[in-house]
Amino acid sequence: MxxxxxxxxxxxxxxxxxxxxxDGYVSKQKAERIRKVIAETGYTPSVSAKLLRSNHTNLxxxxxxxxxxxxxxxxxxxxxxxxxxxxxxxxxxxxNNNEADEVRYLKTFSQNNxxxxxxxxxxxxxxxxxxxxxxxxxxxxxxxxxxxxxxIYSDDFHAGCALGRIIGKTAKNVGMxxxxxxxxxxxxxxxxxxxxxxxxxxxxVDSKNMRITNFTMESGYAMAKDLFKESPDLDTIIxxxxxxxxxxxxxxxxxxxxxxxxxxxxxxxxSTLASALTPTLSTIHFYYEEAGKEGAELxxxxxxxxxxxxxxxxxxxxxxxxxESTR
Amino acid sequence: MxxxxxxxxxxxxxxxxxxxxxDGYVSKQKAERIRKVIAETGYTPSVSAKLLRSNHTNLxxxxxxxxxxxxxxxxxxxxxxxxxxxxxxxxxxxxNNNEADEVRYLKTFSQNNxxxxxxxxxxxxxxxxxxxxxxxxxxxxxxxxxxxxxxIYSDDFHAGCALGRIIGKTAKNVGMxxxxxxxxxxxxxxxxxxxxxxxxxxxxVDSKNMRITNFTMESGYAMAKDLFKESPDLDTIIxxxxxxxxxxxxxxxxxxxxxxxxxxxxxxxxSTLASALTPTLSTIHFYYEEAGKEGAELxxxxxxxxxxxxxxxxxxxxxxxxxESTR
DNA sequence: TTGTATGCGTTATCAT
DNA sequence: ATGATAACGCATACAA
Numbered sequence: 001m002x003x004x005x006x007x008x009x010x011x012x013x014x015x016x017x018x019x020x021x022x023d024g025y026v027s028k029q030k031a032e033r034i035r036k037v038i039a040e041t042g043y044t045p046s047v048s049a050k051l052l053r054s055n056h057t058n059l060x061x062x063x064x065x066x067x068x069x070x071x072x073x074x075x076x077x078x079x080x081x082x083x084x085x086x087x088x089x090x091x092x093x094x095x096n097n098n099e100a101d102e103v104r105y106l107k108t109f110s111q112n113n114x115x116x117x118x119x120x121x122x123x124x125x126x127x128x129x130x131x132x133x134x135x136x137x138x139x140x141x142x143x144x145x146x147x148x149x150x151x152i153y154s155d156d157f158h159a160g161c162a163l164g165r166i167i168g169k170t171a172k173n174v175g176m177x178x179x180x181x182x183x184x185x186x187x188x189x190x191x192x193x194x195x196x197x198x199x200x201x202x203x204x205v206d207s208k209n210m211r212i213t214n215f216t217m218e219s220g221y222a223m224a225k226d227l228f229k230e231s232p233d234l235d236t237i238i239x240x241x242x243x244x245x246x247x248x249x250x251x252x253x254x255x256x257x258x259x260x261x262x263x264x265x266x267x268x269x270x271s272t273l274a275s276a277l278t279p280t281l282s283t284i285h286f287y288y289e290e291a292g293k294e295g296a297e298l299x300x301x302x303x304x305x306x307x308x309x310x311x312x313x314x315x316x317x318x319x320x321x322x323x324e325s326t327r
Numbered sequence: 328m329x330x331x332x333x334x335x336x337x338x339x340x341x342x343x344x345x346x347x348x349x350d351g352y353v354s355k356q357k358a359e360r361i362r363k364v365i366a367e368t369g370y371t372p373s374v375s376a377k378l379l380r381s382n383h384t385n386l387x388x389x390x391x392x393x394x395x396x397x398x399x400x401x402x403x404x405x406x407x408x409x410x411x412x413x414x415x416x417x418x419x420x421x422x423n424n425n426e427a428d429e430v431r432y433l434k435t436f437s438q439n440n441x442x443x444x445x446x447x448x449x450x451x452x453x454x455x456x457x458x459x460x461x462x463x464x465x466x467x468x469x470x471x472x473x474x475x476x477x478x479i480y481s482d483d484f485h486a487g488c489a490l491g492r493i494i495g496k497t498a499k500n501v502g503m504x505x506x507x508x509x510x511x512x513x514x515x516x517x518x519x520x521x522x523x524x525x526x527x528x529x530x531x532v533d534s535k536n537m538r539i540t541n542f543t544m545e546s547g548y549a550m551a552k553d554l555f556k557e558s559p560d561l562d563t564i565i566x567x568x569x570x571x572x573x574x575x576x577x578x579x580x581x582x583x584x585x586x587x588x589x590x591x592x593x594x595x596x597x598s599t600l601a602s603a604l605t606p607t608l609s610t611i612h613f614y615y616e617e618a619g620k621e622g623a624e625l626x627x628x629x630x631x632x633x634x635x636x637x638x639x640x641x642x643x644x645x646x647x648x649x650x651e652s653t654r
Numbered sequence: 655t656t657g658t659a660t661g662c663g664t665t666a667t668c669a670t
Numbered sequence: 671a672t673g674a675t676a677a678c679g680c681a682t683a684c685a686a
Contacts, residue, residue, distance in 0.1 A: 025672095278605035331679080380662050
């Protein structure tokens with residue numbers, strides 16, 4: 001079924017059918033004839049042909065570091081809802097934390113003429129910046145603050161402060177399970193916020209009691225073990241994510257430490273995991289779904305106002321969620 | 328940048344450039360000239376235009392019921408890896424368990440000329456079958472067995488048997504936390520397998536000790552509560568998914584039951600959750616990532632052999648994973 | 655081996 | 671209000 005056949009069947013020109021489909025600037029009678037033919041044939045216009053002319057694809061590329069993450073899937077969910085509602089489709093690329101793949105997908109998406117890109121930032125290299133510059137469509141960055149681009153991020157620093165202030169009240173010997181400081185939001189901001197909050201309670205953390213994990217439960221377990229080999233008398237383990245905390249808790253169970261009596265533990269992110277753990281995990285709640293929603297809306301706004309780029313930075317709120325794993 | 332400009336700059340016809348890009352049926356010298364110009368300009372062919380002619384998009388539509396699920400994200404990961412490696416892109420649509428949306432996305436994808444569709448089946452209605460029939464591109468169904476379509480599914484029934492046989496050895500009063508029996512794989516097959524396995528141990532389950540949950544932790548919690556109000560002396564809770572089991576465990580902790588001494592608990596799926604819970608959860612491991620991989624490969628095979636449709640059913644293996652939550 | 659000409663299904667411009 | 675016609679960027683049958 002093409003517009004030509006419809007036109008012929010309705011006894012009008014294809015231009016009229018096109019107008020019927022778009023402006024609607026058609027006489028009552030012809031409109032009715034066209035309507036009928038379309039209904040009978042079940043004709044739907046070719047998307048490719050339409051796009052060849054209009055030069056936009058209604059496709060949005062979304063690049064995420066991994067798919068099996070509670071926080072990421074919540075954000076993607078927020079994005080997806082907005083996009084679908086607005087008639088856009090979501091192209092999802094997963095890099096499995098491979099920075100080079102991030103750059104690669106950035107290029108692929110750009111070549112495929114997506115109307116916009118949402119990049120979940122983790123570590124942003126020089127490569128990233130160069131590729132971003134070459135890209136013609138709007139890009140917005142999620143979870144990291146990056147100059148020159150619209151971005152949505154959480155207030156990791158102050159969330160860390162808030163959590164640090166609470167935990168600091170009942171902490172003496174603190175160990176920290178962190179992530180690479182190449183990740184500004186999670187690696188640096190959370191750490192610095194926590195340290196600042198603890199300091200306000202006159203608690204300091206010796207750098208020998210800090211470990212870098214790679215975001216996984218296994219690595220949380222391993223580094224907790226390592227930490228206790230170094231300092232067996234730790235009474236507090238602060239983790240950069242809930243997943244890491246889950247690994248730490250596993251280890252503490254294993255060596256028979258009671259949580260929070262012997263050792264208190266905290267996470268970050270308020271994942272499903274956090275309330276399923278025993279004891280339930282004290283953590284920071286971020287409005288991830290909201291972040292995704294805002295991100296998608298911002299992108300759409302940017303797409304629609306082509307020419308005058310609307311650069312915006314949106315910082316989302318957080319809540320401290322105190323459960324059973326802290327004293 | 329269009330193929331015309333490249334042709335002009337290279338001093339050849341656009342047909343030659345096109346051939347260079349596709350068949351490669353071009354003389355050395357001209358090929359070199361073209362290569363150079365393309366390298367200089369950074370030209371990439373317009374996808375839309377190419378597709379208008381060739382009528383295929385290199386796009387694969389994937390429809391999933393929800394994104395924040397361990398099993399689903401593992402399968403999607405498997406799919407994604409294969410697709411990306413083969414130069415396809417993945418269009419992801421999430422229905423949030425809304426059956427009508429499933430049908431809607433099936434149509435949308437079809438209209439957008441995706442080359443193939445992977446449908447994560449949950450509940451398949453008459454609507455689904457009718458829409459599937461109208462769709463011209465290959466479709467493969469994941470996690471459910473459906474006649475007339477290629478599908479990949481786990482052996483839920485026998486997995487249930489195996490688990491039932493093990494748990495049956497130490498069970499007397501069994502409660503079950505199930506899901507709707509509209510979901511053949513999870514709702515019926517797992518249940519029937521479990522019951523069969525238990526029966527082999529001369530354990531039977533009273534239907535008054537069964538509850539239907541809606542896949543969530545909250546619902547697992549609520550139905551466990553409901554179950555114990557009915558039968559306070561249950562010594563075994565068998566759940567249709569790990570997530571449901573997590574909710575049940577939460578409730579058992581709350582009422583002070585010791586796991587597995589007082590009550591043993593089992594799940595299904597071997598999610599990350601399963602090893603993070605306290606006690607760690609006995610469950611069934613399914614090769615989800617493998618399922619996704621096989622699904623994507625099967626779809627690609629089907630796309631490439633257009634005309635003679637290759638209908639295949641692949642049933643994946645399972646492992647029983649016995650951890651601390653069972654006796 | 656190369657170039658010319660045509661068509662893919664739309665939309666937009668221009669007359670009428 | 672409507673229809674003819676030209677573009678969009680590419681691939682391909684055919685001619686050379």
